[in-house]
Amino acid sequence: MDNPRSDRVRSVAALSKRSVRTRTGRFAVEGPQGVREAVRHAAPLVRDVYLTPEAMARYADDIVGPARAADRWVHEVTPEVLAAMAGTDTPQGVLAVVDAPAPTLDDVLAAGPRLLVLLTHVRDPGNAGTVIRGADAAGADAVLVSEASVDVHAPKVVRSTAGSLFHLPVVTGLDVAATLARLREAGVRTYAADGSGTTLLPGADLAVPHCWVMGNEAWGLEDDVRAACDDVVRVPIHGLAESLNLAMAATICMYASAGRREDGRCGE
Known part of the structure; x- marks a missing residue:
């Protein structure tokens, strides 16, 4: 050609x-x-x-x-x-x-997931792609993406995933409130990752099936989303950095979950 x-x-x-x-x-x-x-x-x-x-x-x-x-x-x-x-x-x-694959939330929940991540209002292609890649590396069962987030099949997102888009289900177009309710019904705890949290990451109960809920890069999670989650968890910052990049925070949280699974404590 x-x-x-x-x-x-x-x-x-x-x-x-x-x-x-x-x-x-x-x-x-x-x-x-x-x-x-x-x-x-x-x-x-x-x-x-x-x-x-x-x-x-x-x-x-x-x-x-x-x-x-x-x-x-x-x-x-x-x-x-x-x-x-x-x-x-x-x-x-x-x-x-x-x-484009079209997995559904029903498909994900039917498989009995142990670790999920939900992106709410995430607009930056690089962040979305990096979270998908991090979820893949951490052994997450799926990535859930709200209807208000970036299109995961946009070129910049696809490149940022470095192929991880084809390794795990990525469910898109989700209503956040309805998704949180469905997760609760399925026995999956929801943890809002937010700097306002009183629970520090090392103290979060990661032995149960759970989903990390991540907010927008600029304003974080909305009040009603935080209130709808089972707990609000903060990644401790030991240096002088004001905050963590969304993708970095998500990866840290997911690797904490993966570490708990490797310790043999997940699912006890």
Whole structure:
């Protein structure tokens, strides 16, 4: 494929727009790491893989071969075509179009989760992507995302997840109040992570199934959300830093939960 103005190229490039992603139910994954993980862990959702000639040779074993083995369409394109499709200034020669997965809260709860994280009004793509990546690393069962948060299939979010988007369920479009109520009904405790908390992280009961509830980067959690949670937990700050970045705080909380699980105390 060598025409950067073709209809196919334009349709792929248009996936940078949320309205197009919503209408088509598809999104683009750029770069070898994300595409590799999509092919490995979500091959049925991968519609097309596009690679430059150099990338075809470089990733023959870990992307091209597995994609073809899964009966996915693999296309060799010129660097100009790849650049027209991609949303980055320096594309890495690999791009895939993927059907957006649609896990539900019912699916997550039916699996008996031990550790969840709920993002409420999180607007920064980098923060959202980093929390998904941190949840994956900490062994969380799913990430829950409110309807007012950033689109997790936006290009910047997808890149920030570094492929973790394909490793665990990410449920989107949730009403926060209804979700907190459902979690309570399912026996999952909800912990608002907030600097106003009187419970310090080391003192939180992480031996039970629980969900960390994270707020907006600028204003944190709304009063009614904090009140609806079972406890408000504060990450202690021992130095002079005024506060922690949202993604950093979420990762610290989730790793505290993972540490409790590794100690063998989770689920007693």
